[in-house]
Amino acid sequence: MLKKKKKNTFSQQRLRTQNSRNIHNNTNTNTTSTIQSRQPSVKNSKLTIAESLYNRLLLKLQNDEDWVREVRGGRRIGLYRIKGELGIGNFSRVKLAQHELTRERVAIKIIDRNNLDTKTAKMLLREISVMSSCNHPSLVRLYEVLEKKDRIYLCMQLAPGGELFTRLTQIGKYTEDRAKFLFLQIASGIKYMHDHGMIHRDLKAENIFYVSKNRVVIGDFGFATKLSRMDQHLYTFCGSPPYAAPELFKDDHYIGPAVDIWALGILLYFMVTGNMPFKSSTVSGLKHAILEGIYYNPTTISDECKELINSMLQRNPDNRLHLEDLLKHEWLHGHNWVQEDKDFVPYPRLGSENLSDVEKCVINELGRLGIAQKDFSMEMGLGIRSKAVGAYRILLTRTLLQLAQGKTRLVRKSLKNPDSASIGVNTDPVTSAHDLHEVVLSDENSGASGEIQRSKSTGFVGKKGSTTSSSKQQSKLCNIL
Numbered sequence: 001m002l003k004k005k006k007k008n009t010f011s012q013q014r015l016r017t018q019n020s021r022n023i024h025n026n027t028n029t030n031t032t033s034t035i036q037s038r039q040p041s042v043k044n045s046k047l048t049i050a051e052s053l054y055n056r057l058l059l060k061l062q063n064d065e066d067w068v069r070e071v072r073g074g075r076r077i078g079l080y081r082i083k084g085e086l087g088i089g090n091f092s093r094v095k096l097a098q099h100e101l102t103r104e105r106v107a108i109k110i111i112d113r114n115n116l117d118t119k120t121a122k123m124l125l126r127e128i129s130v131m132s133s134c135n136h137p138s139l140v141r142l143y144e145v146l147e148k149k150d151r152i153y154l155c156m157q158l159a160p161g162g163e164l165f166t167r168l169t170q171i172g173k174y175t176e177d178r179a180k181f182l183f184l185q186i187a188s189g190i191k192y193m194h195d196h197g198m199i200h201r202d203l204k205a206e207n208i209f210y211v212s213k214n215r216v217v218i219g220d221f222g223f224a225t226k227l228s229r230m231d232q233h234l235y236t237f238c239g240s241p242p243y244a245a246p247e248l249f250k251d252d253h254y255i256g257p258a259v260d261i262w263a264l265g266i267l268l269y270f271m272v273t274g275n276m277p278f279k280s281s282t283v284s285g286l287k288h289a290i291l292e293g294i295y296y297n298p299t300t301i302s303d304e305c306k307e308l309i310n311s312m313l314q315r316n317p318d319n320r321l322h323l324e325d326l327l328k329h330e331w332l333h334g335h336n337w338v339q340e341d342k343d344f345v346p347y348p349r350l351g352s353e354n355l356s357d358v359e360k361c362v363i364n365e366l367g368r369l370g371i372a373q374k375d376f377s378m379e380m381g382l383g384i385r386s387k388a389v390g391a392y393r394i395l396l397t398r399t400l401l402q403l404a405q406g407k408t409r410l411v412r413k414s415l416k417n418p419d420s421a422s423i424g425v426n427t428d429p430v431t432s433a434h435d436l437h438e439v440v441l442s443d444e445n446s447g448a449s450g451e452i453q454r455s456k457s458t459g460f461v462g463k464k465g466s467t468t469s470s471s472k473q474q475s476k477l478c479n480i481l
């Protein structure tokens with residue numbers, strides 16, 4: 001509650017600051033934008049505001065009748081306008097939305113606080129914590145978290161190409177070369193998580209999403225956890241039965257990395273055969289099949305691929321392949337890991353002299369959109385809950401994706417004033433001239449497109465032997481957040 005109070009105070013204070021700044025600007029500078037405020041207190045006066053899209057949008061959120069109505073009707077949240085529905089999970093709905101400032105399309109996971117009990121509230125906190133510390137091109141990026149009285153909103157990278165599951169079931173298995181290419185991306189994301197003390201625990205084709213034709217990301221970190229030691233014993237049975245390792249059915253504890261590696265083995269089998277190795281119409285039948293560990297060895301795949309699958313589907317977790325040894329396997333000979341995004345700096349480094357070209361580019365773009373250094377300074381304490389940080393993460397992700405796809409390149413331009421290379425300057429950095437190099441995007445090819453698909457979840461969580469916990473319990477997350 002204390003946090004919430006603080007936040008309200010912050011936004012009121014911010015609005016006051018903006019209003020006074022705008023009035024100040026009105027008397028001293030030649031501003032061009034005016035809006036008719038619809039707030040009762042300023043009903044009949046024209047409020048001239050600074051030439052800043054960001055400020056204009058923040059004011060509209062408070063003052064514009066249409067926007068306020070849309071917020072009340074659930075069609076708008078923060079700087080995001082809801083455009084449609086992407087899917088429904090056990091505890092959430094995922095909506096397609098557009099970020100008004102950057103025009104980027106995003107996915108917003110909406111969680112009703114009333115559907116959370118203490119356990120699921122803790123899982124949500126873990127999901128946020130894991131997502132916000134992941135920094136790898138194969139892991140869905142979290143941009144911003146918004147909290148309202150009844151709901152929590154996770155604004156994240158949109159994967160517009162749908163699920164790997166849908167592709168495999170509708171189009172069929174992949175060639176080994178194609179499977180290898182995608183599998184390496186997935187395994188690299190999992191290796192990154194393990195290297196940073198995190199376990200996914202719900203790896204399955206339904207949680208692998210296409211962000212573009214050749215790029216996939218792992219999503220849904222609802223069961224993910226952070227560990228202090230990788231050999232730590234875990235006791236909560238979670239994940240999806242067809243992907244569950246045998247120890248989850250028979251032991252009272254398990255070791256995290258080994259269950260992710262088993263799931264990787266199941267996933268690879270599914271990718272190259274279009275079938276699941278262990279199948280049954282009931283959970284007990286599936287359990288039996290997994291514990292027996294006997295699956296059909298398809299004749300259509302290479303011996304190397306079979307051997308790799310076999311090394312991941314070892315019943316004894318001690319004998320299972322270690323991820324560090326994956327690339328030593330013949331099937332992946334000569335391939336490299338997809339590296340973490342060194343250029344993805346999760347929070348803007350204010351005042352740093354060592355900004356990368358990508359950071360400079362993004363910070364200049366934000367300056368152009370009206371997010372100034374002082375905005376970041378004011379909001380930095382909010383971390384992932386800051387609108388400015390949200391916009392920064394969106395632009396950074398977009399730029400890195402475009403660079404990776406070769407859709408854009410960084411071009412150096414010159415600037416007159418060295419200060420204008422930092423964020424928040426009023427000068428237009430592109431039209432200024434000469435002393436300092438500035439980096440701008442040379443291509444505006446933003447926003448991926450593609451089919452958006454919907455699926456049902458088969459995941460469950462509970463102590464050994466139990467099934468999905470009730471989502472109807474009334475515990476409130478606001479006490480925990």
Ligand code: ATP
Pocket residue numbers: 086087088089090091092093094107109140156157158159160163209219220222453454455456457458459460
């Ligand atoms: P569970 O509640 O067990 O986690 P789930 O995985 O189906 O079930 P969500 O993670 O809430 O639930 O996702 C619901 C659906 O929304 C998914 O099946 C997926 O199709 C879609 N979806 C989720 N995240 C994204 C995303 N980043 N981009 C595009 N679609 C997404």
